[in-house]
Each structure stands twice: as structure tokens, then as C-alpha cells.
Amino acid sequence: MDIGPIWNLVALGPVVNVLIMLTHYLFSSFGLAIIALTIIVNLALYPLTRQQLRSTQAMQALQPKLAELQKKYARDRQRLGQEQMKLYRESGMSPAGCLVPMVVQMPVWIALYQAIIRVLAVSPEDFLGLSPFLYSWPVLYSVLPLGNRFLGLDLATGNNFFLAILVGGSMWVQQKMTTPPTTDPRQAAQARMMLWMMPLMFGFFTLSFPSGLALFWVTSTVIRILLQYFTSGWGTLLPARAVQVQARDQKYKKRLQESSSKADIESPDKRKG
Amino acid sequence: MSMTGNLFRRRAPAKLLTLLVTLAVVGAIVVGCATPAQPRGWSGVAITDGDVYFGSMNGQMVGLHSAAGTQLWSPFTLEPIKSTGGFGCAPASTTVAIYGTPAAAGDLVYVAGYDGQVYAVNSSKGVLRWVYPRQRPTTPQPVVGGLVTALGKVFFGLDSGSVYSLDAETGDLEWQFPTGDKVWSTPTIDSGTLYIGSFDKKLYALNAADGTKKWEFPTGGAIVSTPTVANGIVYFGSFDRQFYAVNAAGGSLKWKSPAGAGRWFWAQSSVYKGVVYAPNLDGKLYLLDAGNGNEIGALDLGSSIASAPVLVGSSVIVATENGKIYTIDTATYEKRQLADIKQLANLDLLIYSPLSAADGVIYVHAQTKSKGSLVYALNAQTGAAIWRYPKQ
Numbered sequence: 234m235d236i237g238p239i240w241n242l243v244a245l246g247p248v249v250n251v252l253i254m255l256t257h258y259l260f261s262s263f264g265l266a267i268i269a270l271t272i273i274v275n276l277a278l279y280p281l282t283r284q285q286l287r288s289t290q291a292m293q294a295l296q297p298k299l300a301e302l303q304k305k306y307a308r309d310r311q312r313l314g315q316e317q318m319k320l321y322r323e324s325g326m327s328p329a330g331c332l333v334p335m336v337v338q339m340p341v342w343i344a345l346y347q348a349i350i351r352v353l354a355v356s357p358e359d360f361l362g363l364s365p366f367l368y369s370w371p372v373l374y375s376v377l378p379l380g381n382r383f384l385g386l387d388l389a390t391g392n393n394f395f396l397a398i399l400v401g402g403s404m405w406v407q408q409k410m411t412t413p414p415t416t417d418p419r420q421a422a423q424a425r426m427m428l429w430m431m432p433l434m435f436g437f438f439t440l441s442f443p444s445g446l447a448l449f450w451v452t453s454t455v456i457r458i459l460l461q462y463f464t465s466g467w468g469t470l471l472p473a474r475a476v477q478v479q480a481r482d483q484k485y486k487k488r489l490q491e492s493s494s495k496a497d498i499e500s501p502d503k504r505k506g
Numbered sequence: 507m508s509m510t511g512n513l514f515r516r517r518a519p520a521k522l523l524t525l526l527v528t529l530a531v532v533g534a535i536v537v538g539c540a541t542p543a544q545p546r547g548w549s550g551v552a553i554t555d556g557d558v559y560f561g562s563m564n565g566q567m568v569g570l571h572s573a574a575g576t577q578l579w580s581p582f583t584l585e586p587i588k589s590t591g592g593f594g595c596a597p598a599s600t601t602v603a604i605y606g607t608p609a610a611a612g613d614l615v616y617v618a619g620y621d622g623q624v625y626a627v628n629s630s631k632g633v634l635r636w637v638y639p640r641q642r643p644t645t646p647q648p649v650v651g652g653l654v655t656a657l658g659k660v661f662f663g664l665d666s667g668s669v670y671s672l673d674a675e676t677g678d679l680e681w682q683f684p685t686g687d688k689v690w691s692t693p694t695i696d697s698g699t700l701y702i703g704s705f706d707k708k709l710y711a712l713n714a715a716d717g718t719k720k721w722e723f724p725t726g727g728a729i730v731s732t733p734t735v736a737n738g739i740v741y742f743g744s745f746d747r748q749f750y751a752v753n754a755a756g757g758s759l760k761w762k763s764p765a766g767a768g769r770w771f772w773a774q775s776s777v778y779k780g781v782v783y784a785p786n787l788d789g790k791l792y793l794l795d796a797g798n799g800n801e802i803g804a805l806d807l808g809s810s811i812a813s814a815p816v817l818v819g820s821s822v823i824v825a826t827e828n829g830k831i832y833t834i835d836t837a838t839y840e841k842r843q844l845a846d847i848k849q850l851a852n853l854d855l856l857i858y859s860p861l862s863a864a865d866g867v868i869y870v871h872a873q874t875k876s877k878g879s880l881v882y883a884l885n886a887q888t889g890a891a892i893w894r895y896p897k898q
Contacts, residue, residue: 356545357605357650357690361812361858364769364787374727374746374770378688378705 241366244340248348249366250373257376264383267349267445271452274345286464295324352379353445355389388445396447401436403454408432410461545620548858550607551869551881557629559615560871561604563879567617569632575883575893579632584619585642606652606692607860611674616660618649624662626677636677652692657714661700663689669702671717681717685710696735699754703729709742711757721757725750732774741782743771749784749792751799761799767792774814774860776822778836783822785811791824793839805841807832814860816868818886823868825857831870831889845889847872851880867892
């Protein structure tokens with residue numbers, strides 16, 4: 234079954250038309266329309282985003298307890314699963330709590346991304362291909378084609394180093410806020426890689442893709458930073474907070490080591506062995 | 507070493523791999539689902555003195571013998587664009603897309619590229635005579651519309667919004683006229699007047715000799731379609747989904763189609779025996795009374811029409827985007843499928859290029875969705891293929 238026409242009808246078409254209509258009402262500025270629609274979509278998805286952020290935060294807080302359980306029931310996977318589920322229930326959270334909102338949001342972001350590409354109409358083929366998406370609202374026909382200039386940028390062309398730095402920088406800040414501090418060198422290395430990979434990847438995309446998309450990425454990231462701040466503060470972005478969390482981790486690690494030694498002595502399996 | 511440490515060490519590579527795969531998949535979905543299309547081109551076929559010329563999709567102008575479809579000379583390659591940026595990941599150079607149909611006059615053939623340069627090539631040898639501008643500009647402005655030659659000049663519109671006139675022999679700039687927005691329309695010359703549409707929603711009538719404005723006519727949408735002039739009336743469609751007839755003499759409105767079409771008017775219309783045949787991207791060919799704009803009928807051809815129709819005898823031949831070619835009997839307004847390019851080529855082909863015809867033969871430039879294109883010479887009566895280029 235070809236889902237293309239269904240996707241175009243229910244997702245891409247509406248976003249394309251709203252984007253063009255917003256341009257008309259926002260002083261014919263496509264840049265303002267991108268920012269406005271990104272804000273609107275973020276507001277609409279706010280309940281899901283909040284749930285996702287809180288679930289992630291709660292999951293991070295549970296990590297020491299989960300590690301304890303893994304240690305305790307390392308040889309009994311069934312029991313481990315039961316105890317983990319019990320812990321989730323008692324904490325009032327679901328392991329899918331982080332994933333579901335993200336999965337629900339993903340199609341909306343993809344539709345917004347595709348709509349910006351379509352409406353920017355970088356090539357004549359793109360522009361010709363825009364026609365089937367348009368509703369019969371007269372306003373859509375009077376405003377097209379859209380002007381591509383915004384704050385000195387040509388939204389239809391790429392290769393803008395300033396924007397690349399802005400995209401990469403804002404993503405780094407957001408990533409830093411959400412990266413849990415850890416004393417484990419392997420986890421720390423993994424976190425460091427994540428901290429730099431996404432910003433560098435999108436910074437590189439910014440150079441190759443139209444600036445209109447970079448504007449969308451920057452706006453989205455800034456909104457996510459604000460939401461993250463109001464949900465869990467600056468996280469590990471501020472060194473003081475990072476030290477605080479690391480101290481908490483050390484405390485848990487110490488407890489874990491103590492419990493581990495105790496378990497090694499009392500383990501019935503060991504006794505049998 | 508503690509068991510927790512071992513467990514983590516065992517699972518860390520798997521976790522990292524899962525993370526990287528997830529990132530790659532999300533990245534591929536986000537970036538790969540829709541990337542801006544690279545300009546590819548949709549040049550039509552120009553016919554003159556037994557030869558045909560078109561811009562291929564690999565940035566070349568090809569000259570063929572119209573009888574057999576064999577090459578006149580090695581295709582003339584428009585200077586490729588050197589890549590900048592992208593940290594060297596982009597190819598070193600890219601071919602120049604050709605959207606406008608070439609134009610031929612005397613011993614020269616003219617072709618324009620998406621890089622904004624116009625080339626004059628010797629029609630018997632395929633050798634460059636001149637190029638305008640002499641050096642490629644730092645910020646090239648694409649040419650999307652076709653070229654027209656008349657009065658010893660070459661006329662074309664530029665994406666920057668200006669209409670240009672060059673000396674056909676030397677390529678020297680004669681005049682330029684700025685409109686308010688991009689110009690993708692191909693000019694039409696009639697009785698010393700140049701008619702051209704602009705994205706600024708206006709149709710302009712300019713003095714072809716010196717580029718001075720005679721009049722302008724505003725519409726509710728951008729104008730890409732090439733105007734058609736017949737019996738002192740200029741006919742054209744607009745993005746406001748209306749079709750217009752304007753008096754060529756003073757630019758006053760003669761009539762406007764009473765009901766709007768479904769989508770944009772993109773391709774040029776044909777006028778024959780008091781009837782306007784106006785193709786629309788909604789897949790219909792609108793038949794309008796040339797005198798008052800009343801709708802005689804609308805033939806639903808089932809797929810978007812971006813290709814301009816052509817008159818052959820008393821028939822109007824029109825191609826749809828999905829590769830079907832129809833012939834319309836101008837006496838009965840009945841349609842008949844003449845050919846299906848997809849079936850002929852056994853390829854998934856699309857038609858955006860304007861049709862052209864001479865001596866009972868129709869020339870169709872069709873393109874694949876990925877890369878490459880074919881030119882077919884078809885019998886206008888039977889639709890049978892006479893030749894195709896390239897052969898394989």
C-alpha cells in the first residue's frame with residue numbers, strides 16, 4: 234500500500250497551506266512564518282514534550298535503583314524484569330514514557346520539515362510540485378511565490394557559516410542540558426560523543442541545506458532549551474549543577490559497591506559453586 | 507572487578523550501536539524523506555531547416571537530424587558549475603540544468619542555462635560563437651524560460667526579474683528591463699512588441715527595439731505561462747487560476763475566464779479558429795471562446811498539464827505529465843490518445859517540456875524521475891515512433 238497520498242493529504246498538505254497562509258498574515262515574511270509555525274507546533278505538542286522530558290528526568294533518577302536491581306538479580310532475568318516493573322509502578326512511570334511522546338511527535342516534525350522544503354521551492358521542479366498541495370483558498374494564490382529574504386538571509390540557499398554555528402551551538406546547549414553527569418569513564422565518553430555528534434551533524438547539514446531549514450532547526454532548539462529549563466532547570470549546563478549531580482552519583486555508586494560486596498558474600502549461587 | 511562493571515562493559519558496545527543506528531535512522535528519515543530537488547531541466551525541442559535542438563538533462567545542447575534522429579555534432583556542453591562549500595563532500599562540479607527551449611536563427615543556435623549564461627553555438631559545427639555574460643557571475647541568476655530570436659536580437663527573462671535583449675550576432679547587451687520579481691516566462695514577439703509575464707503578477711508589453719514599456723496588466727497571481735498573441739489579443743493564464751485576454755494595443759482587459767480553474771495555468775495556450783485551448787495543472791484542457799471567454803468545454807486528461815500544446819493541421823496535440831499524448835479534434839472537441847510515452851519507452855517517464863511539431867511530426871522531450879531523458883519523434887496522425895534519442 235502506497236502511504237504517500239495519505240501522508241500528503243493528512244500531514245504534508247495541511248502544513249504546507251498553513252505555512253503559506255501564515256506568510257500572508259505575517260507581512261509576507263516566510264522567515265517569520267517558519268518561526269511562528271515552529272512555535273505553534275511546539276505549543277500544540279507541549280503536553281507530550283513535557284511528558285517526555287519528565288519521563289526522561291524520572292528515568293535518570295531511577296538509574297541507580299535500576300542498577301541495584303540488575304546487580305541483585307543478575308542471574309534471574311525473570312525476577313529482574315518483575316522487580317523492574319514493580320519499581321516503575323511504584324515510581325508512577327512507564328518505561329515507554331520517554332518513547333511514546335517522541336514517536337507521536339516525529340511525524341509532525343517530519344511534515345513540518347517537508348513542508349518547508351516544498352514551500353521554499355528551491356528548484357523549478359520543487360515549485361511546480363507545490364501546486365497539487367494547495368487548497369482553493371484565494372489567499373494562497375495571491376501570496377505565491379514567497380519571498381526568500383529574511384534578516385539578510387536567502388532562505389532558499391545554504392552555505393551560511395553563521396547559521397551553521399548558531400544551529401550547532403544551540404544544539405550543543407540543549408544536548409548539554411540533557412546529558413546526565415556520570416563518573417563512569419565509558420558512559421562519560423559515550424555522553425561526550427553524543428554531546429558533539431548531533432550539533433556537528435546538523436551544523437554540517439546547515440551548510441548543505443537551504444537556510445529556511447536552519448531557521449526551523451534553530452527555532453525548534455531554542456524552544457526545546459526553554460522547555461527543558463522550565464522542566465528541569467539548566468541541568469548539567471552549569472558546572473555547579475554538574476558537580477552536585479556527580480556527588481549524588483558517587484553516593485549511589487558507593488552504596489552499590491557496598492551492596493555488591495554484601496551480595497557476593499551472601500549469594501546462594503556462590504555458596505553452591 | 508564488580509559484576510555491575512562487567513555487565514555495563516558487556517552491554518556498552520550494544521547500547522552504543524543501538525544509539526548510533528537510531529540516530530542514523532532518524533537522520534535518514536528527517537533528512538532523506540524530503541531534500542530539495544536539484545534543478546534538472548525540461549527544455550523543449552527547437553526545429554529549424556530540417557534539424558532539431560534541445561537541452562539535455564546532463565547540461566548539454568544536442569543537435570539532431572530531424573529525419574533520423576542522428577547527431578549533427580558532439581553535444582555542446584554548458585560550462586559545469588564548480589562546487590563550493592559542503593566540506594568537499596559535494597561533487598567537484600555539477601552540470602548546468604537547461605529549462606528553456608533553445609532558439610535558432612541564421613547559422614546560430616541559442617541556449618540558456620540555469621547558471622544564467624546564454625550561449626550562441628554554430629548550428630553546423632556545434633562550436634561556441636559567444637557567451638553572455640562573458641564571465642559567469644559570482645551569484646548566477648537562473649534562466650528558466652525559453653529564448654526567442656527576432657529582429658536580430660535574442661530575448662529572454664532572468665530569475666533576477668529582468669528581461670534582456672542581446673545582439674544575436676555578437677551577444678552584446680542591447681537593453682534590459684526590470685520587472686518586480688522573477689521572470690520564468692518565455693517572451694512572445696508580435697509586431698515589434700515583446701510580451702512577457704513576471705512573478706510580480708503582471709504581464710508586460712515592451713518595445714522590442716529598445717525595451718521601453720508600452721503597458722502592463724496586473725493579475726491576481728504570478729505569471730509563468732508564455733503569452734499567445736492572435737488577432738490583436740494577448741492570451742495568458744495566471745497563478746490566480748484565471749485565464750485572461752488583453753488587447754495588445756493598449757493593454758486593456760478584453761475578458762477574464764468566468765470560472766477559475768483548479769490549479770495554476772503554467773503552460774502556454776493555443777488559439778485556433780476562435781477557440782483558446784488553455785492547459786491547466788489540474789489536468790484539464792479548457793476550451794474558451796476567444797471572443798468572450800465563455801467556456802466551451804473542459805477536457806479532463808487525467809494528469810497535470812505542464813507542457814504547452816501544439817497545433818498540427820486542424821488538431822491540437824497535448825501531453826500530460828504522466829506521459830500520455832492526446833490529439834484533440836478542433837471540429838468536434840473530441841480527444842483521442844495518440845501515444846503513451848511510458849509504454850513506448852517502457853520507462854517511467856514524465857513530460858514537462860513544451861511540444862513542438864513540423865511536417866506532421868511531433869517532438870517530445872520526456873524525462874525519467876531520477877536522471878536522463880529521451881526525445882521522441884512521433885507521427886502526428888498515428889502516434890507511431892519515428893525515432894528516439896538516445897537510441898538505447
